[in-house]
Amino acid sequence: MRDIKIVAKWLATAALLLSVNGLFAADPVPVHWSATASTAALPLTKGSKVAAKVTAAIAPGWHLYAFEQQPGGPLPTNVSLVAGQSFVADGSVRESTPKTEYDSNFNLPTSLFEGKAAFTVQAKAVGAVSGVTPKLKIDVAFQTCNDRMCLPLTVVHLVAPIVARKVR
Numbered sequence: 571m572r573d574i575k576i577v578a579k580w581l582a583t584a585a586l587l588l589s590v591n592g593l594f595a596a597d598p599v600p601v602h603w604s605a606t607a608s609t610a611a612l613p614l615t616k617g618s619k620v621a622a623k624v625t626a627a628i629a630p631g632w633h634l635y636a637f638e639q640q641p642g643g644p645l646p647t648n649v650s651l652v653a654g655q656s657f658v659a660d661g662s663v664r665e666s667t668p669k670t671e672y673d674s675n676f677n678l679p680t681s682l683f684e685g686k687a688a689f690t691v692q693a694k695a696v697g698a699v700s701g702v703t704p705k706l707k708i709d710v711a712f713q714t715c716n717d718r719m720c721l722p723l724t725v726v727h728l729v730a731p732i733v734a735r736k737v738r
Contacts, residue, residue, distance in 0.1 A: 602627045649691060706732055
């Protein structure tokens with residue numbers, strides 16, 4: 571009888587460890603961000619225009635929310651230039667086309683992305699831009715959810731080296 575209790579405790583512990591391991595085996599960050607930036611020519615001077623592309627790789631089963639959301643819905647994604655750098659926004663940030671579907675987390679239709687999303691940021695230099703490889707600093711604030719839960723608002727800080735576009 572004692573051996574059965576020991577085996578039962580061992581099996582219960584093993585099951586607990588496997589279930590806890592299963593919780594953390596999945597990627598704890600379901601959205602991975604990257605940014606690239608380009609300009610017509612280097613070096614940059616005041617007024618130089620820069621185009622940046624921000625991309626989100628979204629893990630299967632998760633979704634990222636678009637810029638426009640209904641009241642009571644998820645926190646919308648926000649892509650912005652970091653203040654205090656030599657660049658300012660030159661127009662609105664554009665997003666790839668989201669899809670709209672009913673979201674059980676909020677009990678209403680939401681605009682969202684699955685798999686991937688892309689955002690385009692236009693910027694211009696407002697002062698002297700120093701450095702051999704100038705960089706554009708971009709912040710992204712976002713919320714992501716799956717069918718069971720939502721993660722809290724997350725902010726990522728991206729740095730995109732600015733390169734000259736190749737002319738063909």
